[in-house]
Amino acid sequence: MTATDVSGLVTSAIINVAIIIGCFALFSVFRKQPGNEYLYFAHEISHEKKKAALSGRFTLHRIIPSASWVKKAWSFSEEEILESSGLDAVVLSRIFLFCIRFFGICTIAGIFILMPVNYIQGDVDISTIGNDALDQFSIANITNGSNRLWVHFSVLYCVSFLAYGLLYMEYNYISRMRIHFLQTRRPQLDQYTVLVRAIPKSKEKSVSEQVEEFFSAYHPHTYLLQHTVLADTKIQQMLSKAQFLAREIEALKSVPPIHRHPQRTRFWGLYGRKEDPLELYSKEIEELMKIMKETQMQMAQGSKELPVAFVSFKSRWGAAAAAQTQQASNPLQWVTDWAPEPRDVNWSNLLIPYRQVWIRRLVIGVVFVCIILLFFIPAALVYTLAKLDNLMTWFPFIQTVLSIPVVSSFLSGYLPSLLLTILYYFVPPLMMSFTKVEGYASYSTEERATAGKVFLFLVGNSFFLVTYGSLLSLINQAIDSPRQIPNLLAASLPGQSNFFMNFIMTKGWTGLATETLQPFTIISDCFLRHLLGKKLYGPQVQSLSYFRVLPNILLFVFIGFTYTILAPLLLPFLMVYLVMGYIVFRNQVMNMYEPSYETGGQYWPHVHNRVVGSLFLMQLIGVGIFGVKDKAAASSASIPLLVITLIFNYYCNMRFRPIFKYLPVQITMPKDLEDEKMGYNSRVYELLQTAYSCPCKHTLDMSMLNDGNYKPLLSDVGSTSQEA
Structure with missing residues (x-):
């Protein structure tokens, strides 16, 4: 990461933080206005827990931003969320809670153990941090064959077993919640x-x-x-x-x-x-x-x-x-x-x-793969155009403009992640249109299937685009020598942590801020009210689009797992996103979103499998990075983790997955007798x-x-x- 990359990261952080503060301030003010209650409190109004004010006297309090909603959202209990929004909303909250616990420990280990080990390498002047490279804090700064790599090896094992423990406890906890939910739920x-x-x-x-x-x-x-x-x-x-x-x-x-x-x-x-x-x-x-x-x-x-x-x-x-x-x-x-x-x-x-149905799903599967490959072209073009060297080569007449530090920092830091965020905004509705053709009998199943497609698309497109530069080249080399896949990824990933820090800020932080503000709904409401003379009087009921929300969360989790060992400096950026997401979505499900269905927590098995897949890739990259760094013993000793992960996932699916698929007789019979009485x-x-x-x-x-x-x-x- 060069000095330009560092300045680009700082510029991106300043822009995103400014947008976030502006969105949260506007949200805090807008939610106090009587005319907006049907949007920001639609869920409460539809449940008759809150009355909308038809008019109200102007007070200074209504135009002063406040953070009272943050405290209230944090204070909601799981019982309140379950009663008001159902088990699916609780599962969404638990996803954030699991990630905060896991990556919180990883962040502490990364900052206080891995980053010092990565940085203290030879005679390096601390004054060169901002001018030379933040790569000094990544594993790329470790010399080949260094015994310091055993620290990374130890952390890899500790982090893996931490993930096993937390994932098992979470699966067990949500399974017990589902059983209790089915046992105590009124007849459905x-x-x-x-x-x-x-x-x-x-x-x-x-x-x-x-x-x-x-x-x-x-x-x-x-x-x-x-x-x-x-x-x-x-x-x-x-x-x-x-x-x-x-x-x-x-x-x-x-x-x-x-x-x-x-x-x-x-x-x-x-x-x-x-x-x-x-x-x-x-x-x-x-x-x-x-x-x-x-x-x-x-x-x-x-x-x-x-x-x-x-x-x-x-x-x-x-x-x-x-x-x-x-x-x-x-x-x-x-x-x-x-x-x-x-x-x-x-x-x-x-x-x-x-x-x-099976023919449609087969055809859509083929089309889905083709779309990933075709979408790679505009995504690669956007990413390539945002590189300063490429811009100077292709458009020499703008070299004068690029010489301005602020402009170059904006183009190298904020612009690539912004353009890709805009480009990927249209992916969820595109994937949903494909899923609708497959013939699922319920909207909830459609959303789960779409969430899986969007996640695979984001990982297969944006992740490999940025880390390797060409998904097709990676596939070709992987076909020629499958054993080289870990090494190929390990050699490419450390140098791209800067982009993913920007990406988390732009797509993650700013995305959460705009989620609270609901700018498109506000703009459309103003259009209806002021241009068409229409006003909506009933609550603007919306349901939470899980097929949009879950893939984004899981993509950032995927990135977090990938860089836990390689570049722990990324983890604080991820932690900010997770804490913000935990607060924002608790506020949204309690105040704004009205559930359109209830699956009884069936999203968690899909989340679990994708988190385990991210863990597996982290371990696979660990095998590769130790090989690239000429530490063959550590590379070989990391291979058992891959086997343990597969066994762990198999056991969890065998132990817990049927609870989410079937309705046990042990539950049905007592409930039938109770209803009869x-x-x-x-x-x-x-x-x-x-x-x-x-x-x-x-x-x-x-x-x-x-x-x-x-x-x-x-x-x-x-x-x-x-x-x-």
Whole structure:
């Protein structure tokens, strides 16, 4: 790392810290304004834990930034998060907590053990730190064959076993939380229901008759009812708009007419006569519901049954027996799996024939690999253009500008990470569009699959782009000599720590600051309010996009593992991101985001596997770096860690993964007996009559639209169960 790199790092830090302070200050002020409560406190308002102020007298306190939200977000307990936002939100918080514990210890070891060992090498003047290179604090400063490498070897072993211990404890803790969650959770309809696909065709009987006959014959004591899925697309597209209008109408009823902003009736509110929004929305929803009912009548006359059905049972035990066993001698027929929550069902994907699903996923897998390779071109161009030497070579006329220290520091430090951050912003929605084609039956499964794609994309593209310069060259050399992969990575990584420090600040720190501020939502709200004359009165309900959040966290975790031994100076930058993320997302899930589904913590096994993969790569690079540094004994002695990691991951998946995949009989039977004693069954059976029926079969009324997907978590059955 040259003096230019150091000045670039400082410039990047100054820019990012300034942006962060500005965003947090604006957020602190904006959240106090009465007009913004429906955005920054949407979750609380939707749960009726907070009332939105229609107007308020101006006070100086409203325009003075404060950090009170930080203290409040830090003080939330896991029980509060679980009750308000569900187990998935708790798992997100635990991911940050695990990383803070692990990298906190690694940072202490890196600063007080590895950095002094790396720096104290020969006769080096301390005054050369800023002028020469920060590489003096990395393993690159250790001479080949030095006995100081045994310190790195010892730290590698200690860090690895620390990771084993913390990962095991976290997996065990979250597994126990999931079991307790299932044992204490009030009756949920998905625990009684199975999704059946690949129902064989019959010329003599309808799909409904086949399902009824099959489950009555093979599950005679537990079978309750079934809902066949119809080829419905029109109603599904109208429901979201109807739910939005219903939510606005409900909010407008509590707003005095004097506080309602009249809206124009024609073309997005740009022209036409002005009308009271309550009357306008009431007319719109009446018209929309009329169209929906007409569409329902048309579908009722000529609707086509798909070979897909939701089958409900009288008990959890009966549903578990059907969901977790093979139903037919042909495993590609009568395929059963647990049904998603009613609000989590992706009805449009149920139209995809089951036999096409594996073909679609295979094709998307090939396309995904091609996209990674193709996306490498613009990413490499952005990264290459940001190098000063390349800019001077390709654009000699700007050498005068580049000679200005501030400009050169900006271009070498902040610009590359900024451009790549902007470029990668579009990756999650692109990956989500691919995942939608694969035919997953639930939105939660779609998000988990997309999160995996985004993570692999970021690691395969940005990481290898920066560390090695060319993913294709690395692949070619790896094919020619697979045993050289550790050495190839080890030789390239230490010199790129500067870029990743900038990347963590730009994509990580600044990304978290903008997450709190929600600038796009604020801008769109101003556009609607001031240019189109529209104002939203109901809570602007949003769900947390796990497919965006988790890959970013795991990418930084991946980078942290990689550089723990090589360049520990990077770890303090990572720790700042983790602590900020812990606070920011606790605030967001408690105040703003409304869960659109609940998986019961099923994100953790995916996180665990990716963290273990990062640990494995760290150990693989350790084997390579000791080889590059001519310390063959340390390199050979590091190989057992790779085997231990594979055994550890296998044991954890064998011990804990089934808890997240199946519903144990040890839980289902006691819960069934408890519900029978409490008298919940009759109410559950009543709800099952309509919960999984196709949207085109629903009785459309305002109460149904108000319930929709905006119910508080765990209350869709729980509250009604208590009434039973």
